[in-house]
Every structure is written in C-alpha cells, then in structure tokens.
Amino acid sequence: MKTIFKSALLGVAMSLAVGTACAQAYPNKPVKLIVPFAPGGFTDVVARILGQKLSVAMGQQFIVENKAGAGSTIGTDFVAKAAPDGYTLVMISTTHVISPWIYKTMSYDPIKSFAVVSKLVDSPYVLLVNPKVPANNVKELVALAKSAPETIHYASSGNGSSQHLMGGLFVSMTGAPLKHVPYRGSGGAATDLVAGVVETSFAGVPNALSQVPQGRLKAFAVTTAKRIPQLPDVPTMQEAGVPGYEASVWLALLAPAGTPKEIVNKLNSEIAKLMATPDAKKALYDAGVEPTPSTPEAMSDYMVKEMERWGKVVKEIGIKVE
CATH class of the missing domain: 3.40.190.150 (Bordetella uptake gene, domain 1)
Structure with a gap:
C-alpha cells in the first residue's frame, strides 16, 4: 500500500511539474x-x-x-x-x-x-440609419416602417448574429415591420448601409464612430440602459421611446x-x-x-x-x- 501511495503521489507531483513547465514555456x-x-x-x-x-x-x-x-x-x-x-x-x-x-x-x-x-x-450596439431615410428619430422610423410595411430593411452580419437578434427584438417591441437582410459579416452590412442599399442596421460602436461624425449615417439610439461617452448626444433606446429595450x-x-x-x-x-x-x-x-x-x-x-x-x-x- 505504501508503494502504491508513493507512486500516486509521484504521479501527481510529475503532473504538476509538467503543467508548471508547460505554462512557463508557453508560448514558444x-x-x-x-x-x-x-x-x-x-x-x-x-x-x-x-x-x-x-x-x-x-x-x-x-x-x-x-x-x-x-x-x-x-x-x-x-x-x-x-x-x-x-x-x-x-x-x-x-x-x-x-x-x-x-x-x-x-x-x-x-x-x-x-x-x-x-x-x-x-459594448452597446447603435441603431444606425442612412441619411436618405426620411426619419430623424426612433419614433419617426417606426411610423415610417408601419406606413410602408417591409420597405425598410435592417442589415446584420448574418443569420443568428447579435445584430440579427437585436433587430428582431426591436421589431418585436415596436411592431415596426423591418425586413432582415443577412450579410456575410458586419463589414459588408456597413458598406451597403452607407451606400443606401439597406436603410438601417444595429451595428457596433466602431462602425458608428467611423460614419456618424462625418454625417454618412445617423445614430438614433444605443441599445444599453445608459448613454455612452463616445456618443453622448445619442439617446438610449428607452429614452427614444422603446420602454424596456436593453441589450449589449x-x-x-x-x-x-x-x-x-x-x-x-x-x-x-x-x-x-x-x-x-x-x-x-x-x-x-x-x-x-x-x-x-x-x-x-x-x-x-x-x-x-x-x-x-x-x-x-x-x-x-x-x-x-x-
């Protein structure tokens, strides 16, 4: 029994030594x-x-x-x-x-x-809208979408993505019939949004910061419960008229x-x-x-x-x- 116990202890010690050595050498x-x-x-x-x-x-x-x-x-x-x-x-x-x-x-x-x-x-996402869309805030966008069902689209980085889900949550909570357009990545979605191929998107803050200050896109709301310091003038979704909407x-x-x-x-x-x-x-x-x-x-x-x-x-x- 003593021999077995010593062997077990030796095995544990060797495993610990190998693990420590592996971590010390990593990455090589x-x-x-x-x-x-x-x-x-x-x-x-x-x-x-x-x-x-x-x-x-x-x-x-x-x-x-x-x-x-x-x-x-x-x-x-x-x-x-x-x-x-x-x-x-x-x-x-x-x-x-x-x-x-x-x-x-x-x-x-x-x-x-x-x-x-x-x-x-x-990070929050930001509801971004192409300047050609005749709406200046979330309430006007919802009203516009309801007046012409499925003519307003929202781009995402793909089916099942966070962008897809945040857009779907917005549609569910507002009743605005926005049509989902999945892309093979947020880069393509952002490019077509700026070009006006699609009208809206729930995009990451980096995309907003690269387009909104130059006037290439409008930022209607952030998805979190608090405003963000990078875009202090952009209201939260709740402030913009969608009670209970919060996501990051x-x-x-x-x-x-x-x-x-x-x-x-x-x-x-x-x-x-x-x-x-x-x-x-x-x-x-x-x-x-x-x-x-x-x-x-x-x-x-x-x-x-x-x-x-x-x-x-x-x-x-x-x-x-x-």
Missing part, C-alpha cells in the same frame, strides 16, 4: 487567434487590439485569422476541434450563446467544448476543452494586466468598448446564464435562420 511559437467573423467588424477590431498587446506582453505573435460564416459557428467549430495546447484560441461574442437556439444541429457544445480564458469587453454585446476568449489550466490561467493573468494599462484602455475606448476582464470561472457561469436569457428572447420573438 505563434498563437492563432481565430475570429469567427469577417474582417472589419466589431469582434475583429477588438481581436486585433488584443492580439497586438498579447504579442508584446508574451513575446510571441498572436496572429488574428478570420474564419467567418454560419453565425460564427464555422470558426468556432475549427477551434473546438483544435489541439488543446493553447496555440489556437477563439474570440467569441454574444452570438456564441445565441447560435444553439437558432441552428437545429451544431457540431460542438458552446459550453462543454471549450475552456474559458476570460471575458474581455462589453460582450466578447470573450476561449480555448479548446482540455487546455491545461496553467496555460488558461497564464493567459487570463496577462489579459487582466494589459487591459488595466492606460494604452489598452484608450485603444478599447476608441473602439467603443469597455474592458470587463473576468476569471474563467465567472465567465463560465455568465455564459450559462446568457444562454438561458437569449434562448428565451429567441423563442419570444420567433427568430429562425432564413
């Missing part, structure tokens, strides 16, 4: 940071900020790679099936916990297939399930440190997001709650993949 080669959305969108902007900061902090390149499609499930599936060694990560958004309610079948479990590294940021989008970093805890904790620690620096805070502020790093455990719990919350919203408003 470039890390892929998968963005499951097209370039130029909200998630992509934050990923490139984080990738650059982590590259400097950890001494290896964190290379952003876009794998868009199917409401972010293509790129996310790629990471779910990757080796759990910390060298393939994915930056997810709220869409990650919406997809299971939108798609009939999924090749991975949004919770069990991943090891959570950290929550990253929170968050981003988080995940690794494949089974990634060593030591590596997860090392990444988590580095992210917390770099997001507290003035330089990172300014870059994220300029991108229209608020840093909200967390422990892996706290974000895991939050994802479960968010999945339940958005599942109820999907059922209530009847959103389905078109």
Whole structure:
C-alpha cells in the first residue's frame, strides 16, 4: 500500500511539474487567434487590439485569422476541434450563446467544448440609419416602417448574429415591420448601409464612430440602459421611446476543452494586466468598448446564464435562420 501511495503521489507531483513547465514555456511559437467573423467588424477590431498587446506582453505573435460564416459557428467549430495546447484560441461574442437556439444541429457544445480564458469587453450596439431615410428619430422610423410595411430593411452580419437578434427584438417591441437582410459579416452590412442599399442596421460602436461624425449615417439610439461617452448626444433606446429595450454585446476568449489550466490561467493573468494599462484602455475606448476582464470561472457561469436569457428572447420573438 505504501508503494502504491508513493507512486500516486509521484504521479501527481510529475503532473504538476509538467503543467508548471508547460505554462512557463508557453508560448514558444505563434498563437492563432481565430475570429469567427469577417474582417472589419466589431469582434475583429477588438481581436486585433488584443492580439497586438498579447504579442508584446508574451513575446510571441498572436496572429488574428478570420474564419467567418454560419453565425460564427464555422470558426468556432475549427477551434473546438483544435489541439488543446493553447496555440489556437477563439474570440467569441454574444452570438456564441445565441447560435444553439437558432441552428437545429451544431457540431460542438458552446459550453462543454471549450475552456474559458476570460471575458474581455462589453459594448452597446447603435441603431444606425442612412441619411436618405426620411426619419430623424426612433419614433419617426417606426411610423415610417408601419406606413410602408417591409420597405425598410435592417442589415446584420448574418443569420443568428447579435445584430440579427437585436433587430428582431426591436421589431418585436415596436411592431415596426423591418425586413432582415443577412450579410456575410458586419463589414459588408456597413458598406451597403452607407451606400443606401439597406436603410438601417444595429451595428457596433466602431462602425458608428467611423460614419456618424462625418454625417454618412445617423445614430438614433444605443441599445444599453445608459448613454455612452463616445456618443453622448445619442439617446438610449428607452429614452427614444422603446420602454424596456436593453441589450449589449460582450466578447470573450476561449480555448479548446482540455487546455491545461496553467496555460488558461497564464493567459487570463496577462489579459487582466494589459487591459488595466492606460494604452489598452484608450485603444478599447476608441473602439467603443469597455474592458470587463473576468476569471474563467465567472465567465463560465455568465455564459450559462446568457444562454438561458437569449434562448428565451429567441423563442419570444420567433427568430429562425432564413
């Protein structure tokens, strides 16, 4: 028995030693940071900020790679099936916990297939409208849409995306018959919105900041309960006449399930440190997001709650993949 006990202790000690050595050596080669959305969108902007900061902090390149499609499930599936060694990560958004309610079948479990590294940021979306639309606020837009059903469209980054759901929630709560137009990424949606191909979109703050000050788009409302400092003159949706409307989008970093805890904790620690620096805070502020790093455990719990919350919203408003 003593021999067995000593062997067991030796095994535990060796595992701890290997894990510690692995974490100390990590990363010793470039890390892929998968963005499951097209370039130029909200998630992509934050990923490139984080990738650059982590590259400097950890001494290896964190290379952003876009794998868009199917409401972010293509790129996310790629990471779910990757080796759990910390060298393939994915930056997810709220869409990650919406997809299971939108798609009939999924090749991975949004919770069990991943090891959570950290929550990253929170941000509202902004209801953006092309200047050619003869409306100057939310109430006028709703009235216009009701007067000419399905002539006003709202663009999103794809079926099942956060943009899709926020638009669907708006339609449900106002009765405005806006017609959904899914794109293969928020970049294409933004381009057509500015060109007037589509009339409206619920877009990330970076898109608003790049178009609204120049007059290329009008900002009617932000989706959160409070106004944001980047657009102080833009009312909240509730202020604009939609009582009870409140929603935001968050981003988080995940690794494949089974990634060593030591590596997860090392990444988590580095992210917390770099997001507290003035330089990172300014870059994220300029991108229209608020840093909200967390422990892996706290974000895991939050994802479960968010999945339940958005599942109820999907059922209530009847959103389905078109």
